Amino acid sequence: MTRVAILGAGPAGLAAAEAALAAGAQVTVLDEGARPGGQFWRHRPGLTDPRMQHGVRRFEQLQSALAGAEVHSGAAVWSVEPGEPGEPGEVGGAVVLRAAVGPADGARREAVVVEADALVIATGAHDLALPIPGWTLPGVTTAGAAQALAKRDGVSVGRRTLVAGAGPFLLPVAQSLALVGSTVVGVHEASRIGALAGGWLPKPWQLLGKAGELAQYAGALARHRIPYRVGSGVVRVLGDERVEGAVVAQLDADWRPRPGTERVIECDAVALGHGFVPRLEAAIMLGCEVAGDRRGRFVVVDDGQRTTRPQVFAAGEVTGIGGADAALAEGAIAGYRAAGVAQDDQRLHAALRVRDRMRRFARRLETAHGIRPGWTAWLDDDTIVCRCEAVAKRAIVERAEVPLRAMRLATRAGLGPCQARTCGRAVEAIVSEARASAAGVAAAGETVDGSSSSAQGGDVGFDRRPLLAPVRLGELGGSDRPTNGEN
Amino acid sequence: MSAARNARGSIRSTGATGLTAVPAAVEILVEGETVTGRAGQTIAGVLLGSGRVAWRGAQHGERGVFCGIGVCHDCLVTVNDVEGVRACQREAVDGDRVEREVRE
Amino acid sequence: MRIAVIGAGVVGATCAFELAERGAEVVLIDRVGIAAETSSRCEGNLLVSDKAPGPEAELAIHSNARWRALAERLDAEREGGQPETEFEAKGGVVVAFPGGEEALRRFAATQRGIGVRAEELGAERLLAAEPHLSPEVVVAIHYPDDAQLQPSNATQALAAAAIRRGARLVVAEVTGSRAEAGRIAAIETTAGAIEVDAVVNCAGPWAGELGRRLGAPLDIRPRRGVVLVTTPMPQRVFHKVYDADYVGAVGSGDATLQTSTVVESTPGGTVLIGSSRERVGFDEHPGVDPVRAIAAKATRLFPFLEETILLRSYFGFRPYAPDHLPVIGEDPRVGGLFHATGHEGAGIGLAPATAELVAHAVLGAPTSLDPVPFLPGRPGIGAAA
Numbered sequence: 008m009t010r011v012a013i014l015g016a017g018p019a020g021l022a023a024a025e026a027a028l029a030a031g032a033q034v035t036v037l038d039e040g041a042r043p044g045g046q047f048w049r050h051r052p053g054l055t056d057p058r059m060q061h062g063v064r065r066f067e068q069l070q071s072a073l074a075g076a077e078v079h080s081g082a083a084v085w086s087v088e089p090g091e092p093g094e095p096g097e098v099g100g101a102v103v104l105r106a107a108v109g110p111a112d113g114a115r116r117e118a119v120v121v122e123a124d125a126l127v128i129a130t131g132a133h134d135l136a137l138p139i140p141g142w143t144l145p146g147v148t149t150a151g152a153a154q155a156l157a158k159r160d161g162v163s164v165g166r167r168t169l170v171a172g173a174g175p176f177l178l179p180v181a182q183s184l185a186l187v188g189s190t191v192v193g194v195h196e197a198s199r200i201g202a203l204a205g206g207w208l209p210k211p212w213q214l215l216g217k218a219g220e221l222a223q224y225a226g227a228l229a230r231h232r233i234p235y236r237v238g239s240g241v242v243r244v245l246g247d248e249r250v251e252g253a254v255v256a257q258l259d260a261d262w263r264p265r266p267g268t269e270r271v272i273e274c275d276a277v278a279l280g281h282g283f284v285p286r287l288e289a290a291i292m293l294g295c296e297v298a299g300d301r302r303g304r305f306v307v308v309d310d311g312q313r314t315t316r317p318q319v320f321a322a323g324e325v326t327g328i329g330g331a332d333a334a335l336a337e338g339a340i341a342g343y344r345a346a347g348v349a350q351d352d353q354r355l356h357a358a359l360r361v362r363d364r365m366r367r368f369a370r371r372l373e374t375a376h377g378i379r380p381g382w383t384a385w386l387d388d389d390t391i392v393c394r395c396e397a398v399a400k401r402a403i404v405e406r407a408e409v410p411l412r413a414m415r416l417a418t419r420a421g422l423g424p425c426q427a428r429t430c431g432r433a434v435e436a437i438v439s440e441a442r443a444s445a446a447g448v449a450a451a452g453e454t455v456d457g458s459s460s461s462a463q464g465g466d467v468g469f470d471r472r473p474l475l476a477p478v479r480l481g482e483l484g485g486s487d488r489p490t491n492g493e494n
Numbered sequence: 495m496s497a498a499r500n501a502r503g504s505i506r507s508t509g510a511t512g513l514t515a516v517p518a519a520v521e522i523l524v525e526g527e528t529v530t531g532r533a534g535q536t537i538a539g540v541l542l543g544s545g546r547v548a549w550r551g552a553q554h555g556e557r558g559v560f561c562g563i564g565v566c567h568d569c570l571v572t573v574n575d576v577e578g579v580r581a582c583q584r585e586a587v588d589g590d591r592v593e594r595e596v597r598e
Numbered sequence: 599m600r601i602a603v604i605g606a607g608v609v610g611a612t613c614a615f616e617l618a619e620r621g622a623e624v625v626l627i628d629r630v631g632i633a634a635e636t637s638s639r640c641e642g643n644l645l646v647s648d649k650a651p652g653p654e655a656e657l658a659i660h661s662n663a664r665w666r667a668l669a670e671r672l673d674a675e676r677e678g679g680q681p682e683t684e685f686e687a688k689g690g691v692v693v694a695f696p697g698g699e700e701a702l703r704r705f706a707a708t709q710r711g712i713g714v715r716a717e718e719l720g721a722e723r724l725l726a727a728e729p730h731l732s733p734e735v736v737v738a739i740h741y742p743d744d745a746q747l748q749p750s751n752a753t754q755a756l757a758a759a760a761i762r763r764g765a766r767l768v769v770a771e772v773t774g775s776r777a778e779a780g781r782i783a784a785i786e787t788t789a790g791a792i793e794v795d796a797v798v799n800c801a802g803p804w805a806g807e808l809g810r811r812l813g814a815p816l817d818i819r820p821r822r823g824v825v826l827v828t829t830p831m832p833q834r835v836f837h838k839v840y841d842a843d844y845v846g847a848v849g850s851g852d853a854t855l856q857t858s859t860v861v862e863s864t865p866g867g868t869v870l871i872g873s874s875r876e877r878v879g880f881d882e883h884p885g886v887d888p889v890r891a892i893a894a895k896a897t898r899l900f901p902f903l904e905e906t907i908l909l910r911s912y913f914g915f916r917p918y919a920p921d922h923l924p925v926i927g928e929d930p931r932v933g934g935l936f937h938a939t940g941h942e943g944a945g946i947g948l949a950p951a952t953a954e955l956v957a958h959a960v961l962g963a964p965t966s967l968d969p970v971p972f973l974p975g976r977p978g979i980g981a982a983a
C-alpha cells in the first residue's frame with residue numbers, strides 16, 4: 008500500500024488526505040496546529056461566532072474522512088529529508104519527516120518519525136505585513152492575527168481597529184473584528200481603482216471568490232458602517248506605549264504616499280495585511296524547485312501538482328496565493344496523484360476544472376493587489392524592519408553592498424527567532440533598492456533574491472531555513488524508527 | 495447542520511448554536527495574578543481577553559501578539575518554567591503559570 | 599608592485615590589508631563579494647587550547663597575540679555602518695568526562711611546555727566560572743588566551759581597512775592566467791584581464807581548483823562542518839567551553855561524520871554550538887545526523903540546553919590539506935604565484951600570522967615565524983615541483 012505523508016492540515020492538506028484515502032493509500036497527516044483546519048477552519052463551537060466560518064459542511068466531510076488516517080496534531084515538523092531509495096520499479100525515493108508532538112513549544116515532546124512513499128507539502132502561507140514607522144507598538148498585528156484571534160479565541164485585537172493593506176482578505180477580517188465587538192474605523196486598500204479595474208473589473212468584493220460570500224462581506228461593511236477606501240494606506244502608527252492612532256495617506260499607483268494627503272485616525276489597534284508569503288522551507292529543504300522573486304516566489308508544480316522532486320507534491324498557498332477553494336482543489340489533485348492515481352482518471356476532473364479557474368483568479372488577484380515598489384517611501388531611516396533583532400532600515404541600507412549572508416551577520420537582520428519569516432521580503436526589497444541606486448555595486452556576484460553565484464546558491468532569498476519549526480535540543484534525539492503504520 | 499447552513503447562507507441568523515452556550519472557564523496565573531479565560535483559548539487569547547496587549551520586553555519597548563499564528567515569535571512567554579513558548583500557539587490549561595520574558 | 603589577492607574571505611582580506619599597509623598596490627578579487635563564503639559560515643574561535651605543540655601551534659600563538667591589537671585597530675577606524683569585530687578575550691575551558699582525565703591533563707602539560715597558559719580549575723572555581731556545566735565533568739582546564747570574534751564582521755572590517763589603504767575590490771571570478779617566462783603576468787577574470795606582478799591564492803576550499811586554473815593545482819579539500827544556533831537567552835555560558843575530544847576530531851583524517859562540541863555564547867544572546875567534520879565534497883545537504891549528534895554532546899556538557907530552542911543550523915566547508923597544515927608561500931611551479939590556504943578549522947585564528955608570512959614571501963617583509971613547514975613545495979599536497 009502506498010504510504011502518503013501530508014504536511015499541513017489546512018484546506019489543501021485535508022483535501023489531499025481525503026483523496027489519497029479514497030484512492031486506497033495509507034495516509035499520515037501532520038500539522039503543528041492543535042487541531043486540523045489550517046488558517047481557514049478555526050471556528051470553535053461554543054467559543055466563537057459561527058458567522059465567521061465558511062464551508063463548515065465541507066470541513067465536517069473532510070474531518071470524517073480523516074478517521075481513516077493517522078493524524079498528528081500539535082506536531083511541529085522540523086525536518087523533511089529524502090529517505091532510502093524505493094523498491095525497484097517504484098517511482099523514486101521515500102521521504103522521512105521528523106516531528107516533535109505535544110503542546111505547542113512544550114519541552115520533551117514526543118519524537119515522531121514518519122516515512123512515506125510520497126509526500127504532499129501543504130504548508131500554506133502567512134501574512135505579509137510591510138514595515139511601517141511605529142509598527143512594533145503593541146496593538147499593531149497582522150490582518151491574519153486579527154482574524155485568527157477572532158475566529159479561534161473569540162477576542163478582538165482592539166476596541167477601535169484600523170484594517171489596512173491589500174487584497175480581498177481585508178474584508179473578512181473587518182467583518183470578524185466587527186463580530187467580536189471591535190469598531191472597525193476603516194478598511195484601507197492600497198491598490199487604486201485603476202489596478203482593481205485592470206485586475207477585476209467592477210467591484211472589489213468580487214475578488215473574494217464565491218459570489219455569496221462576497222456579497223455578504225459587502226453587506227457586513229455596510230451594516231457595520233465600515234468605511235472602505237482604495238488607494239490608501241497606513242504610513243505611520245502613532246502612540247507611546249501602545250497604539251493611539253494611525254496616519255493614513257493616499258497612495259499613488261506604486262504605493263508611494265501622496266504628500267499632503269495625510270490624516271490621523273484615532274484607534275487602538277491596526278491590522279496590517281499586504282499579502283501572503285508561502286511557507287516554502289519544507290520544499291526548499293527537499294530541493295524542490297522554487298520560482299519567482301521576492302514579489303512572489305512559489306513551489307513549481309506541474310498539472311498533477313508534482314514538484315521537481317520525485318514523489319513530492321505540493322498544494323495550496325505554497326504553489327500560489329489563490330484562497331481556500333484553490334487549496335481544496337489542488338489538494339485533491341495532489342492527494343490522488345500521490346496515491347498513484349493517473350492524471351486522466353475521471354476522479355480528478357472536477358478538481359482540475361476548479362483549480363484552473365482558481366489559477367486565473369489568483370493571477371487577477373496578483374495584478375490587482377500585488378505589492379508595488381513605492382512602499383519603501385513610507386519608511387524612516389530609523390524604522391525597525393527586522394522586529395526580532397530591532398534592526399533599522401538605515402543599518403540594512405548601509406550594508407546593502409556586501410553579500411546577503413555577510414549583511415545579515417553584520418546587521419543581524421533576519422537572524423532572530425522568526426528567522427526572517429516576518430521581515431525577509433522587506434529586507435530583500437530594501438537591499439535591492441539600495442543596490443540599484445548605488446553605482447558600481449560591489450556585490451554584483453549575486454542577485455538580491457538569493458546568492459546565485461555563491462557556492463550554496465539558489466534564488467530563494469531568505470527562504471532557506473535548515474529547521475522547519477522551533478525544536479528544543481533535547482527533542483532532537485529519541486527514536487529513529489518510523490512511527491507511522493505501527494498500529 | 496444548522497450552524498453550517500447559517501454560516502454559509504446568511505450573516506444575519508445567529509442560530510441556536512455557538513454563542514448561547516456558556517463555555518467553561520480556564521484559570522491561569524500571569525505573573526502570579528489569576529486570570530480567567532474561556533476553555534479552548536490560547537494563552538494569547540486569554541491575555542488579550544483580560545485587557546493585556548503587551549507582555550514581553552523587547553529591545554525597543556513591549557510586544558504582544560503580532561502574527562497570531564506562530565510565525566513572528568513576538569508573543570513569547572515562559573509557561574510552567576519552560577522558556578520561549580509562543581502564547582498564540584499554546585492552548586491555556588488550568589493552572590498554567592505564565593511569566594514575562596525580556597530580551598536585552 | 600601590483601598584487602592580486604584572490605578570495606575575499608578572512609585570509610584574503612587579511613593578506614590584502616597587510617600588503618596594502620606595506621604600500622603594495624592590491625587588487626582584492628572575489629566572485630561573490632566580501633565574506634561571502636566560509637568566513638561567514640564558521641565560528642570565530644581564536645584558539646590556542648586545541649593545538650598540540652608543533653608548527654601550527656606556533657602560528658596560532660603568534661596570531662592570537664596579533665589579533666588583539668588588530669581587532670582594536672579595526673574597531674577604532676570603523677566608519678559608517680561597518681560592524682564591530684566583537685573581539686572578546688573570554689578564555690576557554692576544556693573539560694573531560696570520566697575516563698578522559700589523564701589524556702586532557704597530559705595534553706595541557708605539553709602545551710604549557712610551549713608557553714600556553716593552561717590552568718586546571720578546582721571544583722569551586724569551575725562552578726564559579728561555569729555554573730551551568732554538567733556535574734559529570736571531572737577535569738577542567740582554563741586557557742585564558744582563547745578568544746573569539748565575529749568572523750564575518752572581522753573579514754568585512756579587514757577588507758574595508760585594506761580598501762582605505764588603497765586596495766581595490768573587484769567582484770569577478772578568476773578563470774585563468776597568462777604567464778611570461780614562467781612567471782604569472784596577468785589573470786583572466788569574468789570582468790577582463792588584470793596585469794599583475796604577483797598573485798595570492800586565498801580561495802579557501804576552492805584553492806585547489808583556482809590553483810588548477812592558474813596552472814598550479816593543489817590538493818585542498820572541503821571538509822563540511824555544521825554549527826547549531828540557539829534562540830537568544832540570558833547569558834548562561836561564559837567561556838568557550840569544549841569537550842576534550844574536540845582535539846581528536848581536528849587532527850583526524852577520517853572522512854566519516856565526527857562531532858565535537860564547542861559551546862559559546864555570542865553578544866546577540868544566542869549560543870553557538872559547533873561542530874561536525876565530514877569529508878563529503880561540496881555536498882550541500884548535511885541532513886539531520888550532524889545536528890542530532892552535536893545536540894546530544896552539547897546537552898551532556900550543559901544539561902540546561904535540553905530545553906533550549908534550536909533556531910537554526912548552518913554549514914561551511916573547511917579548506918583542508920591532507921597533511922593538516924596550512925599551505926603558505928610561493929608555488930614552486932609558477933613564479934609570482936603564492937598560496938595562502940588549507941587552514942581547515944582555524945583560518946580565522948591563523949589569518950594574521952598567515953598574512954605576515956605572505957608579506958614575507960611576496961614583499962620580503964620581516965617575520966619571526968618559521969615559514970618552512972608551510973611552504974607549498976612540501977610533499978603530499980600536490981604542489982611539489
Ligand SMILES: Cc1cc2nc3c(=O)[nH]c(=O)nc-3n(C[C@H](O)[C@H](O)[C@H](O)COP(=O)(O)OP(=O)(O)OC[C@H]3O[C@@H](n4cnc5c(N)ncnc54)[C@H](O)[C@@H]3O)c2cc1C
Nearest residue numbers: 015017018019038039045046047084130131151323324331
Ligand atoms: C493568519 C491567516 C488567517 C487566514 N484566515 C483566512 C480566513 O479566515 N478565510 C480565508 O478565506 N482565508 C484565510 N486565510 C488565507 C488562507 O491562507 C487560505 O484561505 C487557506 O487556508 C490556504 O490553505 P492551505 O491548505 O494552502 O494552507 P493553510 O490553511 O495555511 O494550512 C497550512 C498548514 O500547514 C501547517 N504547517 C506549516 N508548516 C508546518 C510544519 N513545519 N510542521 C507542521 N505543520 C506545519 C500549518 O500549521 C497550517 O495548519 C488566512 C491566512 C492566514 C495566514
Ligand SMILES: Cc1cc2nc3c(=O)[nH]c(=O)nc-3n(C[C@H](O)[C@H](O)[C@H](O)COP(=O)(O)OP(=O)(O)OC[C@H]3O[C@@H](n4cnc5c(N)ncnc54)[C@H](O)[C@@H]3O)c2cc1C
Nearest residue numbers: 605607609629636637640643772802823914944945946947
Ligand atoms: C563550521 C565551521 C566552523 C569553523 N570554526 C572556526 C573557528 O572557530 N575558528 C577558526 O579560526 N576557523 C574556523 N573555521 C575555519 C574557517 O572558517 C576557515 O578556515 C576560513 O574561513 C577560511 O577562510 P578563507 O579566506 O581561506 O576562505 P573563504 O572564506 O571561503 O574565502 C574564499 C573566497 O574565495 C572566493 N573564490 C573562490 N574561487 C574563486 C575564483 N575562482 N575567483 C574569485 N573568487 C574565488 C570565494 O568566493 C570565497 O569568498 C570553521 C569552519 C567551518 C566550516
Ligand code: FES
Nearest residue numbers: 560562566567582
Ligand atoms: S504572535 Fe507571532 S508567534 Fe505568536
